[in-house]
Amino acid sequence: MFRHYFQIAWRNLLKRKFYTLINVAGLAIGMTCCVLISVYLYHENSYDRYHTKRDRLYRVVQTFRTSEPGATMVAPTPQDYQVWGCAPVGPALQADFPEIEKVVQFMSPNGMLLQQGDKRVQQDNLLFMDSTAFDVFSWKMIYGDPHTALTAPFSIVLTKSVAQKFFGNSNPVGQALRVNNEANIMVTGVMEDLPPNSQFTFNGLISMTTMHKYREEIFGWWGYVDFYTYLLLKENTDIKSLQAKADDFVRRHNATDRGYSIKFEKMTDAYLHSQATRQPGPTGSMLNVYLFLCIAIFIMLIACINFMNLSTARSLERAREVGVRKVLGVRPKSLMWQFLFESILLSLAAAIIAMALAKPGIALIEELSGKEIAYVNFFNPWIFVAMVVFAVVVGLGAGIYPAWFLSGFRAITVLKGKFNPASGNISLRKVLVVFQFTLSIALIAGTIIVFNQLKFLNRQDLGFQKEQMVVINFEGDGKVQNNIESIKKAIADQPGVISVAASRAVPGEFLPNAYTGVQATDGQMSFRGPLIYEIDFDFIPVYHIPLVAGRPYSRSYLTDSAQGMVINEAAAKLYGYSNPADAVGKKFDQWGRKGTIIGVVKDFNFRSLHQAVEPLTLRYGYPDNLARISVTIKGDNIPATLAHIRTTWDKMAPQRPFMYHFLDESFGAQYEADQHFGQLFTFFSCLAIIIACLGLLGLSTFMAQQRVKEIGVRKVLGSSVSGIVVLLSKDFIKLVLVAIVIAVPLCTWAMNEWLKDFAYRISIGPIVFFEAGIITVAVALLTIAWQSVKAARANPVQSLRNE
Known part of the structure; x- marks a missing residue:
């Protein structure tokens, strides 16, 4: 029986090579995506599971x-x-x-x-x-x-x-x-x-x-x-x-x-489910896991919908075959299994291609995600069995409705020529097209939102200067600390150097909390735990951090280094001062140092924009607490300036290698995971669009073939090529427009959930969906334009000579 099924299936698949290719290609791309997403999600869920206990x-x-x-x-x-x-x-x-x-x-x-x-x-x-x-x-x-x-x-x-x-x-x-x-x-x-x-x-x-x-x-x-x-x-x-x-x-x-x-x-x-802060290493996002899982499901649904649409649309071609076989005594159940066998055969062929693409695909996922994915042995028997089961399930899922639909034709109606397949399945086919393009549009809009948010992060004014800022890391070297002012002056004297400051840490780096008492509005000391920067006299002006009240540290005031402290606006509010100026002059008690607050700086984003600006104290740091030197340089000849700084450093601190980085690069590294997420999201979204377009291409090709005589009559009656192209395209475009309307609330909800991870974020406006709609309509038109133009320019004599 299976041999018989295979022979019939093989003949039908070879007979219609174009549609077979589209179905196999769509399923293969979809399966490849599912395999790659599964490997990535397995890696995300495998963190710290290598410990035997x-x-x-x-x-x-x-x-x-x-x-x-x-x-x-x-x-x-x-x-x-x-x-x-x-x-x-x-x-x-x-x-x-x-x-x-x-x-x-x-x-x-x-x-x-x-x-x-x-x-x-x-x-x-x-x-x-x-x-x-x-x-x-x-x-x-x-x-x-x-x-x-x-x-x-x-x-x-x-x-x-x-x-x-x-x-x-x-x-x-x-x-x-x-x-x-x-x-x-x-x-x-x-x-x-x-x-x-x-x-x-x-x-x-x-x-x-x-x-x-x-x-x-x-x-x-x-x-x-x-x-x-x-x-x-x-x-x-x-x-x-x-x-x-x-x-x-x-x-x-x-x-x-x-x-x-x-x-x-x-x-x-710890990696995926913890909400605790101050983690000892990287953490993942369970929301991202869910998003990629949804993308995998969406992509397979789109591929399966393509199969269902093409199978039901081509029902007329199989109708006479079904009618003859029913007259010869074949039961509907056997016919149904025959069509299911064809879909499973296509799915198995797609699975073989997917397995072949998965190996190089993992290397691409590693590059896009910035992660080293644990080795996957695709020759493992269990993986092979799982892939076969997956292919069978996909084949059954994609083929169950077409098999039921095709096997249900009435033999006498078909053989009398009264059968009209369009009347039975056109509504479902439209629903399926709308559904797959709803998913596609949601993914396109999601991609636009992700990259708009990343662009927003990169362009946001952080409240301090990070461009052309070179940070020298000397990790608290005692000899550097003891000679810090001389080293700063020597660097400042080099060509191309604008200004120099020293600190324990720089924006974007780890900061400790400091148990700090500040005189509250009632005159009593209120103890809290703000974050702390230990800085020198030059840090605030070098980083161009604006003051909203008071003044910065100054060498002109001898007591500043021992009895002064600068805080930010958030710290002033923490201690009850909505007006920052009211905090100036208030007493403080921090880590054995007592004195008065001399200034309040404007809130600046010293951490990732995932987090709101936290209360911060900028404490004068004695040399034995400093570990970084920040150098603002000119942008006209950076290599020469760095060479001058290196020469000076090697002379002044020969015991310590010259280790430096650019602040904008290190600060931007906080968004590296977001950048990789955007790249992965875009990659899989593009594949989803490709699969949807494959289905649209096949469907438009078939519909053009079905209307070939109508097109011939219209051309004889004077219709233009453009008019016929519009005729063939407008039904599909209407479906895409309906899909846009449905996709808007779906995408808005999902992406708002993703944006909640950012303290500073964009708002989702209608322009995003307008852009996504334009892209989708353009892609759909390009997909069906070739076949529509081809049908419109065909010689009507060829299509009408048999009438």
Whole structure:
């Protein structure tokens, strides 16, 4: 029976090569998209799942909120929690709860100058971490003992790629590295590089006992925030029972801080599902996952609709075949299976093509997404079986209605020549065309909105100068700090340099919170936790940050460096001053320094535009707290200016490599994930349009063939080519216009959800849908124009000679 089905299907497919090609091409592109999106979504959902003990891995998220005395403290929201917390919480949890098997803590990443012999590398992303790290996390050690590698002070475990920079492929365990030109540290292990689906991004681990040697006091401070705490629970531990005890735990250990609370978050939820701030690594977006999942479904629906439309539109060609076979005794059920077999055969052919395209397609997805996708073995038997099942399901889904429709023809009506297929399926066909173009228009409009938002981000006035700003990163080098003013002056004297400033951090970089008291409107000190920049006298004027009240730091006032402080407008509002000028002259108390507020700067976007401007204090930073030098340069000869700065730097700070970046590039890197999302969205949207146009091409070609005699009569009666083209096109254009109307609310809702992730965003206006409609109508006209013109210019004698 299947052999018989195959022979008939094969003959029919070869007989109508053009329509077969369109159907296979549409299904193949759709399946390829689904495979690529599935691989991408699998990668997004696989973060941190390589740990063998992942089901027992949790992390502690903490809140550090402030409130006025006597005020009611409401329950924290998910956004109030942050992963970045204090050190004492880890040992205290282990001591109080026997359900916890291991605790591992690590600090914020550091950049350090590593040297071995004559090799010097400024290495970023080095973490101070507990010795229990390799007992908790599934990181593979190449050299060294994972259980003891991080036990001794001044020991370091390098990743494979970093170890190769200094030692090649040899075993470096027992070798020493010079750190920051100050102390030696012993290499006690080399581990495999982290997999691409890891939220951790470090390049090396330094034993936490090393930090104990430098700053033992911070490990007992509940208010000092610079640690990440992860827990490994014992088997069969219910995290809910542990969470139920969290409030009592906090009251026992930190009762005086009403704003402090903790909760536990599953580690495998960290990348996609966490709403906590201050993450230790990159995070994804569950909304983006849903959007791409919807795109995959949309694309397959469009491909299947193409198949259904062409199959039902060509019903007249198969009607006599159905009538003859029914007269010969073939049952409708067998006919239905015959047509389903044809659609499954087409789907399997498309699946083969999709598998062939998937491998190079993944490389393209990696480039568009900016992510290294974990290797996928398409020759895996399970993947092969899954693809066959997928192809069969698609074939059944696309072919079920055409099979039912074609097998339902009445034999006597067909053979008498009274059968009119259009009357039975034209309404459904129009609905399907409207549906697929609704999806296509929504994707086009979504693409326009994404790129309008990205353009808005790039053009938004941030409130400070970031163009032609070179940032030199010296990572707190002591010799540079001790000679900072001389180095700044030497750089400022170079040709092409406009101005120079120093700071602990620059816009776009990580900032700590500072427990800060400011005299409130009632005269009492109000303590809050704004962010903090430590800057020198020149930072505010060099960055062109405007003041709205008071003045900036000045060398003319001897007390500014010890008793002055500048805040932003948001900080003034935090302490109750809606008029910034009212905050000037008020007392402050911050990190052991007391004095008065001397100025208020206008709010500037020192962070990504995903976030609203937060309260900020700009504190004068003593040289031993500075780590960056900002240099404003002219734009006429940048390479020569950089060469002059490098020469000066090598002379003034020979112990430190000249490491620099342009601020606009580093600040823009915050939107890299958004840029990649826009590229992926555009890519798949374009493919969806291509598939829809393939269907439109096939449908318009068939309709032109069906109306060939009508076109001939019209030409004989004097119709012009343009008039006939309009005749053949207007029905399709009407459907596209209906699709535009339906797509507007659908797209508006979906993209407004996406835009909620930005504190500063565009509004979705009608112009977006006008542009999307123009694009869609133009694409549709181009698609059907060739066939319409061809039909209109045909010789009417050829079409009418048999009448």
